Amino acid sequence: MLKRKIDRHLEEWKENKNHKPLIIKGCRQCGKTSSVLAFAKKYYQYVVYLNFFENPHFQSIFQDSLDIDYLTMMMSALLGDKAIFKPGETIIIFDEIQECPQARTSLKFFKVDGRYDVIGTGSLLGIKGYREMPSSIPVGYETVIEMYPMDFEEFLWANGITDNMIDMLRISLKNETPVVDALHHRLQQLLLQYTVVGGMPDAVQTFVSTKQMDAVLQIQRDIVASYKDDMIKYASNTDKAHIRECFESIPKQLSKENKKFQYSVIKKGSTASRYMGSLQxxxxxxxxxxxxxLSIPELPLDGNAIQDVFKVYMCDTGLFISMLEDGTQFDVLNGHLYGYKGAIFENLIADIFHKMGRKLYYYHKDSGLEIDFVMRYHTEAVLVEVKATTGNTKSTKTILNHPEKYHIQQAIKLGQYNVGREGKILTLPTYMAFLLTDY
Known part of the structure; x- marks a missing residue:
């Protein structure tokens, strides 16, 4: 069983005596069900499990009444001895809860009743046009947690890197001292492997167990295909084709010199009005x-963001690699991250930052200034340059040399280095990106 960070969130939720029903949302196949079931079996005597996607007839349980005694009676009738209800000892899991809006409405009544803990999981929650029923959301009676595919730290755990080793990295970052060579080289290898494998649990488990990259690639391409199927099945009829076209344009968008998302790349002559909803x-x-x-690279970042000028990255680096041409896996594993005009490397960093819960920002001016990422770090706005090779940092130095204009005092350069410093620029190995938290 792969160790996931969500495990600790679930434990903390249970330890809170006043906890509400829990909703875990995230993309398909990121491990929601596996984590919730493992937690439930570990901490509860009885687990009542309903999957509304696999068993649509379960929705009938909620048609006539949301009284808790009625609901438990109906679940018992349908599930038999798989549904045992004892206050404080039973947990109820509503898997793919987006398929049954009334089940989500019932969370309010489960909270008020208080006898049973409830967790719902959903992969298409809040999607426009999909089972829209705003009144079904029990505002104030549920806690929502976002779950992502496995992040780089979870990937390290799966590959035998211990918390003690990760603590060594934190000390190196804090003291700005080099990482010991053996660990440094091992983590450089694992970063390349993570770039290709990504964080989908099935892909990670297959990689850890077999090291067969063709099997990993097949899993990834199956997941991408299932996403495309979802776009056809669940989007409104007017959006189906546009959503798929928008999705399939992402590799092309990122392979441009200027990686700003352009609707005309999807289809010649296309406009934002045609594809904006599809992208959303x-x-x-x-x-x-x-x-x-950003209009200017300073705090508050969200306040300085230009809402209609942005890049688009895949949330999982492995899925992104699987969408590129055959042979890309081999190139990356051999250290060639500079293909596609740096898109692979940028998407890797976007993956790492996004899975940390960070919002993503960059800075580009027509004058030629270009900063890959700008983030809040230790209460300041900090420039982040990502270099697949030991490239120059002309834009970074230009901004740092004009503090009266940009109000930037520090920058971080991620690349194939060990820890070091060049004046105001902290150089870090790319694998340390996941440690750049704002505290």
Missing amino acids: WIEDAGIITRCYN
Whole structure:
């Protein structure tokens, strides 16, 4: 069983005596069900499990009444001895809860009743046009947690890197001292492997167990195909084709010199009005994330974001690699991250930052200034340059040399280095990106 960060969130939720029913949302196949079931079996005597996607007839349980005694009676009638209800000892799991809006409405009544803990999971929650029923959301009676595919730290755990080793990295970052060579080289290898494998649990488990990259690639391509199927099945009829076209344009968008998302790249002559909703659908499904250009690289970042100028990255680096041409896996594993005009490397960093819960920002001016990422770090706005090779940092130095104009005092350069410093620029190995938290 793969160790996931959500495990600790679930334990903390249970330890809170006043906890509400829990909703875990995230893209399909990121491990929601596996984590919730493992937690439930570990901490509860009885687990009542309903999957509304696999068993649509379960929705009938909620048609006539949301009284808790009635609901438990109906679940018992349908599930037999798989549904045992004892206060404080039973947990109820509503899997794919977006398929049954009334089940989500019932969470309010489960909270008020208080006898049973309830967790719902959903992969298409809040998607425009999909089972829209705003009144079904029990505002104030549920806690919502976002779950992502496995992040780089979870990937390290799966590959035998211990918390003690990760603590060594934190000390190196804090003291700005080099990482010991053996660990440094091991983590450089694992970063390349993570770039290709990504964080989908099935892909990670297959990689850890077999090291067969063809099997990993097949899993990834199956997941991408299932996402495309979702776009056809669940989007409104007017959006189906546009959503898929928008999604399939992402590799092309990122392979440009200027990686700003352009609707005309989807189809010649296309405009924002035609595809804006399609892009939002894909983002709401947890498949992509946006990185917004800043009018000026200073705090508050969100306040300085230009909402209609952005890049689009895949939320999982492994899925992105699987969408590129055959042979890309081999190139990356051999250290060639500079293909596609740096898109692979940028998407890797976007993956790492996004899974940390960071919003993404960059800075680009027509004058030629270009900063890959700008983030809040230790209460300041900090420039982040990502270099697949030991490239120059002309834009970074230009901004740092004009503090009266840009109000930037520090920058971080991620690349194939060990820890070091060049004046105001902290150089870090790319694998340390996941440690750049704002505290």
